[in-house]
Amino acid sequence: MSKLVECVPNFSEGRRPEVIDAIVNEVRKVSGVKLLDVKPDASHNRVVVTFVGEPQAAKQAAFHACAKAAELIDMEKHQGEHPRIGATDVIPFIPVSEVSLEECVQLANELGQEIAGKLNIPIYLYEAAAKIPARKNLPDVRKGQYEGLKMAIAKPERHPDFGQAKMHPTAGATVVGARQFLIAYNINLDTRDVNIAKKIASAIREAKGGYRYVRAMGVMIEERNMAQVTINMVDYTGTPLHRVFETVKSEAARYGINVVGSEIVGLTPLQALLDAAEFYLRLEGFERKQVLETNL
Amino acid sequence: MSKLVECVPNFSEGRRPEVIDAIVNEVRKVSGVKLLDVKPDASHNRVVVTFVGEPQAAKQAAFHACAKAAELIDMEKHQGEHPRIGATDVIPFIPVSEVSLEECVQLANELGQEIAGKLNIPIYLYEAAAKIPARKNLPDVRKGQYEGLKMAIAKPERHPDFGQAKMHPTAGATVVGARQFLIAYNINLDTRDVNIAKKIASAIREAKGGYRYVRAMGVMIEERNMAQVTINMVDYTGTPLHRVFETVKSEAARYGINVVGSEIVGLTPLQALLDAAEFYLRLEGFERKQVLETNL
Structure with missing residues (x-):
């Protein structure tokens, strides 16, 4: 590549x-x-x-x-x-x-x-x-x-x-x-209480003392009867997806709430997902060129 | 792609x-x-x-x-x-x-x-x-x-x-x-006791009742003074990396041991890492074509 x-x-x-x-x-x-x-x-x-x-x-x-x-x-x-x-x-x-x-x-x-x-x-x-x-x-x-x-x-x-x-x-x-690639990223909670989503959004967004490259709001997703933290990741190289996901999980736990899932809306650069895999699998010495498809 | x-x-x-x-x-x-x-x-x-x-x-x-x-x-x-x-x-x-x-x-x-x-x-x-x-x-x-x-x-x-x-x-x-792509995958433990690595290898490999598509051995990595579970993932679509990693983590914990990291030796298909990211981020409705580079 x-x-x-x-x-x-x-x-x-x-x-x-x-x-x-x-x-x-x-x-x-x-x-x-x-x-x-x-x-x-x-x-x-x-x-x-x-x-x-x-x-x-x-x-x-x-x-x-x-x-x-x-x-x-x-x-x-x-x-x-x-x-x-x-x-x-x-x-x-x-x-x-x-x-x-x-x-x-x-x-x-x-x-x-x-x-x-x-x-x-x-x-x-x-x-x-x-x-x-x-x-x-x-x-x-x-x-x-x-x-x-x-x-x-x-x-x-x-x-x-x-x-x-x-x-x-x-x-x-x-x-x-x-500018950096903007990833539109939502995290869904197993609660109908939109206030919890709003509190979590405050915890992660820059404006309220959270991560520098995170813009976030708490919203209600009526079709799913579920509160959601809806996020713009404005620089995934500075604030990675997995860090935001883990922080939302931990903030949600404080209310006895679980993270049901997350969604990437639209496109993402490959690197954002490789970074997540590398983090969770604790990969050592991993290089992007080890992904077969990147050699083409 | x-x-x-x-x-x-x-x-x-x-x-x-x-x-x-x-x-x-x-x-x-x-x-x-x-x-x-x-x-x-x-x-x-x-x-x-x-x-x-x-x-x-x-x-x-x-x-x-x-x-x-x-x-x-x-x-x-x-x-x-x-x-x-x-x-x-x-x-x-x-x-x-x-x-x-x-x-x-x-x-x-x-x-x-x-x-x-x-x-x-x-x-x-x-x-x-x-x-x-x-x-x-x-x-x-x-x-x-x-x-x-x-x-x-x-x-x-x-x-x-x-x-x-x-x-x-x-x-x-x-x-x-x-045949399926073979991923050479190692998981490093914070112990010098190779017997623990051997027991964990037994827990995950098919021959001993473990995962169907896993071949594994416990070995000592002398340079790092560390025991390692060395694995051939012979079908990552049937037994994914993240499942093996999590099982090794949990089996290691039984001995009070931590997983220090893991290594992919050589190449891996992109999908194996996307599967890991999808699992850990609990992605909903994720499609491979959302990875920008796969559209080229």
Whole structure:
């Protein structure tokens, strides 16, 4: 298995299938890249595209898709419920296997410079790629949205990280960055008391003194008549699944409650599950390349 | 990830590098197949070749390698310490991912017929592919070796499964079959008392009333001054790693001993570790395709 990054660009078009197709085709055309998902949302008037590939191939695919979006989307005419600042609104790179977050930051820098230089679209760097702390969070970067940023971009504190301090006349601006893979993870409890789930969620989430890379809530799952701790694992390399699972088990026991099971919603990088197997089997000297399939 | 089988043919040549190369090149030439390992042994005068691939590609590679071995190896002149009946001595197919053992049995049948038909080499089917119970175990099939089988093959009970009851004049006969992936797995104990490791080995191994697919011994690891339960997991789909690990933990506790760690020696199919993660995290509704890398 070679170096692999995920890229999840968001484009400001969720209604015209021919425009979405044209953008997605730019991704499909690049060899070494595999398209995983295309999720258009008409009310947001936005499409989320997910693909994975070798880092340079992923960068190339992102660039061509961004160029096509700039050609076909006019932000002067765009309306939708979701905040956005450009035809290509945001492009995050996410490490999947044998790639570090730092390499994804580097990739975001390269892509940002290329878009600014060749397409004349101002670029903001966010999350792990942010050069300015105030740009770590996407909502802060998008403040005022496309319409507001047209004026605000001239202020020094809103100058882009790459390109001129002037919106592209139709494509606006784009946010590029790097972040860890987010694993959506739920843990189900054998209780109908949602308050216990809420207390456990508080115990594990960063905001309340819990694990740094955990966002969690307690909710009631009516179909199963069961309380659930619903979790966003925002960096499984820093806070692993098994540690959160074990802590939830131990916190639940304090109320005489058991963990019935857990669910991974959607995709996970292989490494997150290998880490769990390695932990529980107390594996010594285990290397990823011992997994037969990773040699292919 | 597509269907994947492993194939580990053994050829009766461990001394002439040019012959080994010529055989291995037949494997390298086939697209859809990846060579993982070549292990020649001069005193055995034998080479073990390991490759993986899509089932039909793996079959094709095995056929061409077998044909080349028949061309270059003369069993009339072969000497070596390891039991063998032919130039290509044995060809097992092993399921790795998204392939059942039954599909590997089918593959062994197809390959056996092809070798018998095109190369005129009599074929015996063994292990999961055995049509005759007495041929399940390889040593039974190889009884008398090349020299003895030349005569014995004429007896009805030694007739091959495919081909004529007559040895190929230089290539002898070949055994083809299917088996599960063997995982070499060790569990280390915080004791220097090898008798405890031996008792635990007895508790888990089939021969002594333990798990059906477990072969185990207790040994002393002098370098670490530590007793170890050393295990061959001959079918991890029937007896999973985590069940054996938990049983060893519980048997060790009976002597006041702890499990320090475990080791996977060499390769393992991904599924064996996913099964462990799924067990310990109590995953509900988990599907292999949720592992991002398996979509590529």
